[in-house]
Amino acid sequence: MASKRKRAMIEARGLRMAFAGLTAVDGIDLEVAAGEIFGLVGPDGAGKTTMMRMLCGALTPTGGTARVAGFGVLTQAEEVKRRIGYVPQRLSLYSELTVDENVGFVARVHGVKGRLLEDRRERLLSFSRLGRFRKRLARDLSGGMRQKLALVCALVHEPQVLLLDEPTTGVDPVSRGEFWEILMDLVGRDITILLTTAYLEEAERCARVGLLHRGRLLAEGRPEEIRRELGLELLEVTCEPLAKGREAAAETPGVRWVEAFGDRLHAATRSASEVERPLRAALEAAGVRVTSLRRIQTGLEDAFFELVRRGREEPA
Amino acid sequence: MSESAVEVSGLTKRFGDFAAVEGVSFAVERGEVFGLLGPNGAGKSTTIRMLCGILAPTSGEGRVGGHDVGREPEAVRERIGYMSQRFSLYLDLTTEENLEFYGGIYGVARERLSERIGWALEMAGLEEQRHRLTGELPTGWRQRLALGCALLHEPEVVFLDEPTAGVDPISRRRFWEVIYGLAEAGVACLVTTHYMDEAERCDRVALMYGGRVIALDSPEGLKRQSVAAGLLEVACEEPGRAVALLQKTAGVKRARLYGAGVHVVVSEPATGARLVREALEAAGLRPSRVEAAEASLEDVFVALIQEAEAGGAR
Numbered sequence: 001m002a003s004k005r006k007r008a009m010i011e012a013r014g015l016r017m018a019f020a021g022l023t024a025v026d027g028i029d030l031e032v033a034a035g036e037i038f039g040l041v042g043p044d045g046a047g048k049t050t051m052m053r054m055l056c057g058a059l060t061p062t063g064g065t066a067r068v069a070g071f072g073v074l075t076q077a078e079e080v081k082r083r084i085g086y087v088p089q090r091l092s093l094y095s096e097l098t099v100d101e102n103v104g105f106v107a108r109v110h111g112v113k114g115r116l117l118e119d120r121r122e123r124l125l126s127f128s129r130l131g132r133f134r135k136r137l138a139r140d141l142s143g144g145m146r147q148k149l150a151l152v153c154a155l156v157h158e159p160q161v162l163l164l165d166e167p168t169t170g171v172d173p174v175s176r177g178e179f180w181e182i183l184m185d186l187v188g189r190d191i192t193i194l195l196t197t198a199y200l201e202e203a204e205r206c207a208r209v210g211l212l213h214r215g216r217l218l219a220e221g222r223p224e225e226i227r228r229e230l231g232l233e234l235l236e237v238t239c240e241p242l243a244k245g246r247e248a249a250a251e252t253p254g255v256r257w258v259e260a261f262g263d264r265l266h267a268a269t270r271s272a273s274e275v276e277r278p279l280r281a282a283l284e285a286a287g288v289r290v291t292s293l294r295r296i297q298t299g300l301e302d303a304f305f306e307l308v309r310r311g312r313e314e315p316a
Numbered sequence: 317m318s319e320s321a322v323e324v325s326g327l328t329k330r331f332g333d334f335a336a337v338e339g340v341s342f343a344v345e346r347g348e349v350f351g352l353l354g355p356n357g358a359g360k361s362t363t364i365r366m367l368c369g370i371l372a373p374t375s376g377e378g379r380v381g382g383h384d385v386g387r388e389p390e391a392v393r394e395r396i397g398y399m400s401q402r403f404s405l406y407l408d409l410t411t412e413e414n415l416e417f418y419g420g421i422y423g424v425a426r427e428r429l430s431e432r433i434g435w436a437l438e439m440a441g442l443e444e445q446r447h448r449l450t451g452e453l454p455t456g457w458r459q460r461l462a463l464g465c466a467l468l469h470e471p472e473v474v475f476l477d478e479p480t481a482g483v484d485p486i487s488r489r490r491f492w493e494v495i496y497g498l499a500e501a502g503v504a505c506l507v508t509t510h511y512m513d514e515a516e517r518c519d520r521v522a523l524m525y526g527g528r529v530i531a532l533d534s535p536e537g538l539k540r541q542s543v544a545a546g547l548l549e550v551a552c553e554e555p556g557r558a559v560a561l562l563q564k565t566a567g568v569k570r571a572r573l574y575g576a577g578v579h580v581v582v583s584e585p586a587t588g589a590r591l592v593r594e595a596l597e598a599a600g601l602r603p604s605r606v607e608a609a610e611a612s613l614e615d616v617f618v619a620l621i622q623e624a625e626a627g628g629a630r
Contacts, residue, residue: 043484044455089482143356169482172355172510173614174621177572184556184573198482199511204576205555223576243496259489262516262613263535299575301485308486 006033009069009161009192010055016063017050017215024050026215027064032208034160035190037183039203041304042212048196049089051212052165055194056086069160082110085154089165091146092153095139099130099149102138103156110157117156124152128182144175151182162186164195168202180205200301211304218307227298230306232256233272234299237265238292239283248286252279259305266302319382321346321473321504322367326376329362336362338527339376344473344504349495351518352508355621358524360508364475367506369393381472394423397471399479403462407451411442411461414450418465429468436464439494456487463494474498476507480514492517512614523617525624531616538616546585548592549609550578552601565595572618577605579615 010032017025025047032038040048053059055066057077066073069083093102100121107117125131128148133141138149147167154162168176180202183193187207195206203209203223210220219226239245242260249258249267254275256268269275272295283290322344329337337359344350352360365371367378369389378385381395405414415436419429437443440460450458459479466474476495480488492514499505499519507518515521516535523531523538531538546569552558555578562571562580567588570581582588589606596603 043486044482046484166482170356170478170510172358172621173512174355174618176510177618180573181556181559184554184559188554188556198484200485201575205573260492260517262513304485 006035007070008032008067009034009036010038010194011067012051012055012064013066014064015051015054015061015066017047017054017059018062023215025054025061028212028215028217030210030217030220032192032194034192035187036207037187037193037195037205039206039209040194040196040212041198041200041203041209041300042196043308045214046212047215048212049165050215052086052088052163052194052196056084056163057081058086082157083159084161084163085151085157085159086163087147087150087154087165087167089169091150093138093146093150096137098135098137099125099141100134102149103153106153107156112157120156120158124155127185128152129178142175144171144179147171147175147179148182151179155186159191161192162194164193166196166198169198176202200299200304203300209300211307213308213311218311219303223300226300226303230298230303231270232298232302232306233269234296234302235267235269235272235276235279236261236292236294236296237267237279237283237290238263239265240289240291244286245283245288245290248282248288249279252282254278257305257309259302261301266296268302268306319379320344321348321381322350322506323379324363324367324377327363327366327373327378328375329359329366329371330374335527337366337373340524340527340529341376342522342529342532344506346472346504347499347502348520349499349505349507349518351515351521352506352524353510353515353521353617354524359527360524361477362527363524364398364477364506364508367392368396368398368475394469395472397463397466397469397474398477399462399466399474400477403459403465405450405458405462405465408449410447410449411437411453412446414461415465415468419468422469424468432468432470436468439467439497440464441490454487456483456490459483459487460491460494463491467498471503473504473506476505478508478510480509480511488514512612512617515617516613521613523620525621530624531620535613539611539613546582546588547609547611547615548580548582548589549574549605549607550580550592550596550603551576551605552578552596552603554601557599558596558601561595561599561601562592565591567591570619570622574614579609581619 008031012028012030015028042048054061057073057080068080071079073080103121168179197203208222211218246258246265249255254269258265258267280293320343325341327340354360366373367380367385369385369392373386380392383391385392415433424432480491495505520534522529558578559571562568567583569583572579580592593603593606
């Protein structure tokens with residue numbers, strides 16, 4: 001991906017947003033290339049939504065500049081609007097309109113009508129597998145279907161850039177998977193996507209990610225770059241009882257931190273090979289039954305914990 | 317008293333000719349963390365609302381804390397705590413004022429209230445935020461405050477309906493520590509979630525689809541009885557294209573995005589890996605890894621739902 005350097009479709013320089021008494025976004029530089037999918041990840045209140053709203057022109061930054069699709073967000077707002085599709089976190093659908101009517105309404109706002117509207121609607125609804133539900137009221141759709149409809153509405157004027165604010169929050173795993181297949185397809189058609197998500201396993205699919213915390217980017221790059229640069233080696237422990245295992249692991253020298261991931265523990269170390277044996281011994285000494293102890297790849301969620309910890313700020 | 321904290325048998329709710337919940341049965345023990353999973357619209361929230369005594373069942377029975385949800389909704393409500401992602405806190409009140417307000421609503425005795433508020437603040441890790449306006453708190457903290465409010469009257473059973481939707485990983489973890497603390501104290505916790513890592517942390521989970529429970533077991537048990545054979549983990553270029561390709565490849569039962577890679581279920585485990593590798597190579601998607609994988613709860617969930625869909629359950 002890095003080899004073919006493409007032009008930037010989203011460019012932010014020192015972007016800032018200060019509300020009375022609170023700096024929501026504190027000088028962010030960001031670049032997303034054409035046809036790239038970029039994920040912004042971070043805790044609540046990190047500034048993700050504020051970033052999105054500045055980039056789509058809904059919010060005027062208090063500092064810095066941003067260009068989207070080659071136009072200044074502040075100076076050429078109309079040009080930008082024509083080229084972007086924005087799906088806010090709170091859904092923007094009309095619950096009393098049908099699927100068809102929602103798409104038609106948004107299309108007409110963008111001046112898409114007549115034959116062109118019919119063709120695009122047909123194509124987008126079949127592409128998103130909503131074709132069967134054209135006459136259904138938006139309020140009667142499931143959460144996953146509503147998200148797909150919002151995406152279709154954002155695509156009806158054929159934007160070059162998509163801004164999606166937590167598009168899969170509260171959506172079940174099956175629908176989330178389908179939604180991502182659609183996003184991957186769009187990226188294959190050279191559409192640029194910037195999205196925010198609280199699901200770190202989804203962020204792993206992005207070409208690049210930015211970890212946002214308190215209005216600043218803690219790290220930015222390809223997921224594997226971020227992992228590599230941390231210099232962290234993870235040990236996964238399956239043991240019984242989990243809580244006791246966690247305590248014992250946390251006190252083992254060489255273990256930086258321990259977190260429960262589902263029914264397992266992740267122990268972060270600088271060198272997995274050096275810590276593996278003392279860790280097993282410590283667990284056994286504490287009367288914990290270890291079913292498996294192995295080195296695993298550092299996930300983005302692990303990276304996120306590590307970076308926030310390094311920031312040594314109070315955890316959210 | 318040997319009765320379970322929650323006992324549900326044949327619980328059904330119809331709206332007109334639409335059965336939102338149909339013949340659901342399960343029990344939740346004291347001190348158990350029980351997960352209710354399923355796609356949106358599967359009937360999870362309707363089930364919870366019946367068990368909270370908010371919605372009367374059409375038929376079947378639900379008993380919570382020993383009381384019948386249809387006939388004694390008041391007694392049920394006194395014994396439960398309920399919190400959803402759409403909790404209603406007063407944003408222009410302080411943390412402490414919200415707790416005082418909800419303590420009043422739940423009828424916590426005056427002399428007991430300050431002790432309970434102290435407990436709730438400590439449990440939620442919000443002692444230092446006691447005098448802060450709720451509107452200024454990050455979502456994850458507000459969620460813990462909402463939970464504190466729902467627990468002031470010391471309920472025997474708590475219902476948590478997507479309590480962590482949209483919450484970051486660190487806050488989600490804090491929240492689960494609180495849930496475990498409650499379970500240890502003997503409270504029965506019934507939780508809905510779309511995060512499969514959270515589902516893995518439940519003692520048992522019930523998977524709902526089309527208003528019915530289609531699977532119920534411990535996460536380990538579910539993983540054992542399902543999809544174990546033929547699951548492959550694939551790392552390759554352009555996973556989106558790989559999924560589309562593999563879904564059309566003969567010998568592949570299922571393919572979907574999983575993390576940064578692809579999970580594929582093949583019909584013939586012995587030859588499946590080679591088949592997948594060849595298909596990807598032919599398409600220029602350069603597979604760097606095709607290996608047998610252990611099913612996660614997410615794999616199980618997707619497999620069960622897709623089987624139910626294919627069976628035309630709804």
